[in-house]
Amino acid sequence: MYTLYIANKNYSSWSLRPWVLMQEAGIPFEERLLPFGDEAAWAPFRALTPAGKVPALVDEGRVIWDSLAIVEYLAERHPGVWPRDAEARAFARSAAAEMHAGFTVLRSFCSMNVGIRVRLRETPPALLRDVGRISALWTEGLTRFGGPYLAGDTFTAVDAFFAPVVFRVQTYGLALGDAAAAYTTRMLDRPSMRLWYTQGLAETLRDESHDAECRTVGEWTADLRAI
Structure with missing residues (x-):
């Protein structure tokens, strides 16, 4: 089974891409969450992939990093990843x-x-x-x-x-x-x-740098995340 490494669902746009594709295509995978700011979790991951960034897909010892590379790798093995027409x-x-x-x-x-x-x-x-x-x-x-x-x-x-x-x-x-x-x-x-979305709302870990970026551009009218 594939292993897909992702970061926080509240913040990680790059992680969402292969995750949602595999969900929609019915491709089974094991999810490994690497929270932003958790150095203990990230240290072994950086030894696994040369880029040291999520997402990364592991398949039978192969490591595929970058969302576009992951999609193309999956397309070689599963029909319907790209349109047939x-x-x-x-x-x-x-x-x-x-x-x-x-x-x-x-x-x-x-x-x-x-x-x-x-x-x-x-x-x-x-x-x-x-x-x-x-x-x-x-x-x-x-x-x-x-x-x-x-x-x-x-x-x-x-x-x-x-x-x-x-x-x-x-x-x-x-x-x-x-x-x-x-x-x-x-x-x-x-x-x-x-x-x-539901799992992102349930996350309690906050990445202050991401939240600060959002505060600089506008007024928060709602925060729906778990306390």
Whole structure:
């Protein structure tokens, strides 16, 4: 069985991607949580993987690190990770790669924090561009391939890559077009996304640096996490 190393579900956007994909695809795995700030837990993990970062997948002694590499590794072994249709698959890979490499303003300005709600003090033009591009990209996929997911009627890796953005939309109240907003609602209602969210809310460990980033950009209107 695969072993998937992840960090806190409240904060770790990179960990969410392979986790939600494997949940949706019915790929069994053992989860290993490495809490942010717990050096005792991280020390042996850094000896396991050269990057020393999550997520990391272990399969029969092989270590695969980086969310995109993990997805491609799984795609070689499990059907349906990427869309079967060639045109949809090309779009899905391109969109996932764009997410993997881009949207740096959204990442830095709207740090992932699933358990809180934040009213932004301002929306810089660069952030609006990132959000607008995501809205357009989602709308394109939904329109071209008929939905309800980004590359057709099945949840695939491209949906997993944008899953952290879905939580950011909820946390920060980001404005999207109608089709993209409806997609956000559908994604938040997926059993796998609800499970990640519920388990994130139940976490009691707080990473002060992540929380501080969220305080600098806006007013917290709710903190739904366990005390």
